[in-house]
Amino acid sequence: MNTFRAVKIGLAWINITYVLCYVLLGLIPAARPSILPYILHLNVGPVENIMTVSNFIVGLILWNVIVGASIWLVGVLANYIKN
Numbered sequence: 001m002n003t004f005r006a007v008k009i010g011l012a013w014i015n016i017t018y019v020l021c022y023v024l025l026g027l028i029p030a031a032r033p034s035i036l037p038y039i040l041h042l043n044v045g046p047v048e049n050i051m052t053v054s055n056f057i058v059g060l061i062l063w064n065v066i067v068g069a070s071i072w073l074v075g076v077l078a079n080y081i082k083n
Helices: 002-028 029-040 052-082
Strands: none
Touching: 002 029, 002 052
């Protein structure tokens, strides 16, 4: 398994998904209260609808770090278990 290639593919995928999700929730603000419990997997109650450029950038960085670390861990474990 080429771990570096898998991480690059995963990061590209999460970037596309994150941008689409952020744009859709930004274009349809009335849908946020009904969609957020399914996205977050918990009942969040009243949520402020603050969508800014800095929120977008911080969220994108956070998701890239989480996904990159997760895919890297899977690759390392797969290579370790294979040997």
